Structures are given as C-alpha cells and as structure tokens.
Amino acid sequence: MFCYQCEQTAGGTGCTVKGVCGKNEDIASLQDTLIFGLKGIGAYAYHARELGAKDDEIDAFMHEAMFATLTNVDFDVERFLSLVLTCGRMNLRVMELLNQAHVKRFGEPRPAEVETGTKAGKGILVTGHDLLDLYELLKQTEGQGIYIYTHGEMLPAHGYPELRKFKHLVGNYGNAWQEQRKDFDAFPGAILVTTNCVMIPKDSYRRRLFTTGIAGVEGVRHIQGRDFSAVIAAARELPSLPEAPGKKIATGFHYTAVLGLLDKIAAAVKAGRIRRFFVIGGCDGAKPGRNYYTRLAELVPKDCGILTVACGKYRFNKMEFGAIDGIPRLIDVGQCNDAYSVIQIALALSKAFGLPVNELPLSIVLSWFEQKAVAILLTLLSLGIQGMRIGPTPPAFLTPGVFKILQEKFDLKLITTPEDDMKAMLGS
Structure with a gap:
C-alpha cells in the first residue's frame, strides 16, 4: 500500500x-x-x-x-x-x-416455460443482457426462416410479451456465460454477443461470432447501429441445427407476477406448508467451489421455496423442484438487474406478514463475481438487510478491517459448507 x-x-x-x-x-x-x-x-x-x-x-x-x-x-x-x-x-x-x-x-413479464432443445433449421444464438438488441434482431429476422435462441442472461427475455410474440424466438440454448466456449463450439449457427461476459473465443467459432454495443473482441466482426444483416447472412450460410428435444425451464417471475400469488403464498406460510424462502443467485463463475450453490439448492427442504436471479440460476434451474399449493418452488425472477423484483417481493411479504424484512422466513445466499453483483450487494446492505451469506470466496478488494465493519453492522457472513449453512439458516 x-x-x-x-x-x-x-x-x-x-x-x-x-x-x-x-x-x-x-x-x-x-x-x-x-x-x-x-x-x-x-x-x-x-x-x-x-x-x-x-x-x-x-x-x-x-x-x-x-x-x-x-x-x-x-x-x-x-x-x-x-x-x-x-x-x-x-x-x-x-x-x-x-x-x-x-x-x-x-411489456410486463409473465412466467414462461422455455424449451432448451433445438428446432431443425438455421439459427442465431444471442447472449448478454441487452433486450433491445434482441428485439431488433427478432424484427430483422421475422419471416426469414431463422430460429433465434437465447443464452445466459438472455433467458428472461422469454417472459416479456413484446419479445415472446415473435414465434421464431424458440428457446434457450446452453448455460451460464462461463460455459460459452463449450456452448458456442457446439452451436453450429451464428452467435451474437450483446454486452459484457464475453470470453476470448475458440478458433472453431470465432468467424461466426459477432459483437455489438459495448462488447468487442479483437478479430471478431462488430455490428454498429443494430444492423444485423451480416449476422443474418452468416446464419443462412452456416449449417442448420438438428431437431433435438430438450426439457423446459421456467423464467419470467417478475415481481408483479409473484405478487399475484401473494395471497396464496401468505396462506401457505401461515398454514405451515411453506416454511421458508431462500434467495440463491448472483453472478456465476467457473471455479469448482461454485458447486456449493447447486448443493445448497439440492438441500432446500421440500416445504421451502427458492427465489433466484442472475446467471447463478444455471447451477440448478434444470432440476425438478415441483410446487407447493400451485406455487412453484423455484421462482426465476430474471437478470441480475431484476434483483429489483426480489426486493419488491421481500417488501410485499414484509407488509403481508406485518414483519420487518429481517424477521421474514427468508435467507439470502449470493454468489459474486463481477461489478454488477457488487452493486447489488451494496443495495441490499443499504437497505439494512442482515445475515446474508456471500461466496464462494471473500471479495479480494475488501480488507479484513472493512469486512469486519460489514460483519458488525450487517452480520454479513462468508459461506462455509452447504450442509452447515443450511442447518444454520433453518435454525437447526
């Protein structure tokens, strides 16, 4: 120093x-x-x-x-x-x-089931966060016989009515951003990167990769002004995708949709059928230690629900969780910025139960990796949220002195093991 x-x-x-x-x-x-x-x-x-x-x-x-x-x-x-x-x-x-x-x-997002398989035909895969880029691509490809797939944090796009109305937006392909080198290698069509979370591409797909907006990679074609004609031309020339059925995953649980279930949720909690909610989400990464979040989701008791946000959802969003009284146990709220919805849901539950947020049957466990995850953590701390857990490692930019302050003021904790943390959060 x-x-x-x-x-x-x-x-x-x-x-x-x-x-x-x-x-x-x-x-x-x-x-x-x-x-x-x-x-x-x-x-x-x-x-x-x-x-x-x-x-x-x-x-x-x-x-x-x-x-x-x-x-x-x-x-x-x-x-x-x-x-x-x-x-x-x-x-x-x-x-x-x-x-x-x-x-x-x-439009206001609504819950949607999204296909994870592929349809026989030409395809374009869109990754990143920019919904306007996706919308413009959908308009430019309408009626051209090209199927559009989302990847990574584009998955929540399927919940928006003005995006879902395009019939050639057919599914979500692959997993979170850190899997893109494997996912993009396997996808035979054109690929469009709209924002950050782009990895240096393999040579196997570099020539069919395009960037736009804030994203860019040396030697990769960059699209200006949302004119995606070059991406469309490449998709036509590249091999078609096979017909390959996949399972469906759910997304689009905007806070307005969840609040529509508030009476049912309150009744289930009061009747003891829902014991607790766990917020498990955040920005994902590639290190093996992040398997903690998969195991934690597996350990969530069947009388508890999970709220998830950002790309951390890909650790467990293809698992079967079922429902409680018609309320899905896994509620995917959306992109990282949709942490706003999680906050609105927590505030609504607080009002419904007449309890401060920190006294709700709610536990928050967040993975952090990049700057937007840091900003969201600061938001939750600014709201006075106590007892959150973060991991898999402490942020390197927090000195022991600063982390001690956060522990003392907000009871901020580092994750330990999924089993020990689950016991602590359940009070057992």
Whole structure:
C-alpha cells in the first residue's frame, strides 16, 4: 500500500503519518468497492439510456462518487462507508429505472416455460443482457426462416410479451456465460454477443461470432447501429441445427407476477406448508467451489421455496423442484438487474406478514463475481438487510478491517459448507 501523504510505503519506516496510513488500507478498499459499484450502476444506466430512460440524480451521484476516489480526499472510514452505501441506494434507483424502461418497451413479464432443445433449421444464438438488441434482431429476422435462441442472461427475455410474440424466438440454448466456449463450439449457427461476459473465443467459432454495443473482441466482426444483416447472412450460410428435444425451464417471475400469488403464498406460510424462502443467485463463475450453490439448492427442504436471479440460476434451474399449493418452488425472477423484483417481493411479504424484512422466513445466499453483483450487494446492505451469506470466496478488494465493519453492522457472513449453512439458516 502506497501512502500518498508522505510518498512512502504505508506503515513503513519512512512513513511520517502512520496514524493516517493505518486507515488508508481500509479507505483504499472502500474506494475500490465504490468503483466496482459504480461500474454496476454504469451498466444498468447504459441499458436504461438505450431505451430512452435517464435520471439526473444518478448521474450526479456518479460524478460525486468518482471525485471521492481521488487521492487525499477523505480519510474518514465511516464517512466513506456511508458513501459506499449511498452507491447501493443509487443502484436500487437505477435498477428501478431499467425495470420501468423494460416494462414500458417490452411489456410486463409473465412466467414462461422455455424449451432448451433445438428446432431443425438455421439459427442465431444471442447472449448478454441487452433486450433491445434482441428485439431488433427478432424484427430483422421475422419471416426469414431463422430460429433465434437465447443464452445466459438472455433467458428472461422469454417472459416479456413484446419479445415472446415473435414465434421464431424458440428457446434457450446452453448455460451460464462461463460455459460459452463449450456452448458456442457446439452451436453450429451464428452467435451474437450483446454486452459484457464475453470470453476470448475458440478458433472453431470465432468467424461466426459477432459483437455489438459495448462488447468487442479483437478479430471478431462488430455490428454498429443494430444492423444485423451480416449476422443474418452468416446464419443462412452456416449449417442448420438438428431437431433435438430438450426439457423446459421456467423464467419470467417478475415481481408483479409473484405478487399475484401473494395471497396464496401468505396462506401457505401461515398454514405451515411453506416454511421458508431462500434467495440463491448472483453472478456465476467457473471455479469448482461454485458447486456449493447447486448443493445448497439440492438441500432446500421440500416445504421451502427458492427465489433466484442472475446467471447463478444455471447451477440448478434444470432440476425438478415441483410446487407447493400451485406455487412453484423455484421462482426465476430474471437478470441480475431484476434483483429489483426480489426486493419488491421481500417488501410485499414484509407488509403481508406485518414483519420487518429481517424477521421474514427468508435467507439470502449470493454468489459474486463481477461489478454488477457488487452493486447489488451494496443495495441490499443499504437497505439494512442482515445475515446474508456471500461466496464462494471473500471479495479480494475488501480488507479484513472493512469486512469486519460489514460483519458488525450487517452480520454479513462468508459461506462455509452447504450442509452447515443450511442447518444454520433453518435454525437447526
């Protein structure tokens, strides 16, 4: 750690302001956390702006927060932590903004069962997060005999009426983003990457891969202005997909759809038929330790439900969970930004049961990997949510001092084993 006050190694023999340097490590950690949170806000604000939605208060906060990361600005840990939590509140605001923009353009999502097999014919696979890119591609391919498949966090697109009305949007192919090199290698058609979470491609599919918007890879064709004619031309020339049936998976449980079940949920909880809900989601990664989330989902008792959001769902969304009194035990709320829906569901349950959110039969276990997951964690902390678990490893940018503060203020926990964590969350 470099001390900008005395231009020496912090805490070293040449450091003249050790009292300040002792805090600098934690300030630097909070600055890093703030920057990661701002990147998440920036991603959501970008998508919202593409749909014509913007918010001056969010923009103003981003300017203030970036200014606060300059050197020698503020050495007060509590004040800086307050700024980091404000970042969380602003992320809630931008998720709400994006939710409203999505609903306005594509309609209110409704639960949908999505095919995971393929239809015989030409195909284009679309990955990323940008629903507007998918919509424009669907318009340009309508009536052309080309089937469109979603991948990764594009799965929730099937819940939106204005996207689902295109009959050639036929299913979801593959798994989460970190499986794309295997998935894209196996998919014989053209592939369109719309946002982040793009991996350096294999040579086997590099020439049929396209990027657009914010995404880009050296040597891969980039689409400007949402003119997807080159992608369509490539799809026509590439081999067809075979007819291969697959199982169906569910998505599209926007908070408005779940609130339509609120009376049934409340009745089932009060009657003891639903004991608890588990929020298991977040940003996934490739490390074997992330199998924790699969095992945790397997351990959820049959009288409990699971809410999931973001690409972490792919650890278990093809498993059979069934239903309780007609209420699906697995409720896929949507993309990472749809954590807004999870929050609205929690607030509605709080009101229905007359209990603070922290006293609800609700446990939250989140996988984190990139900046949007950090922003969502900050949002939940800013709302005062207690007792969350995160993993599979602690964020490297959180110093022991900062993590201790979060533990003391919010009872933030690191995951241990699925079995031990499940026992603790069930109170057994």
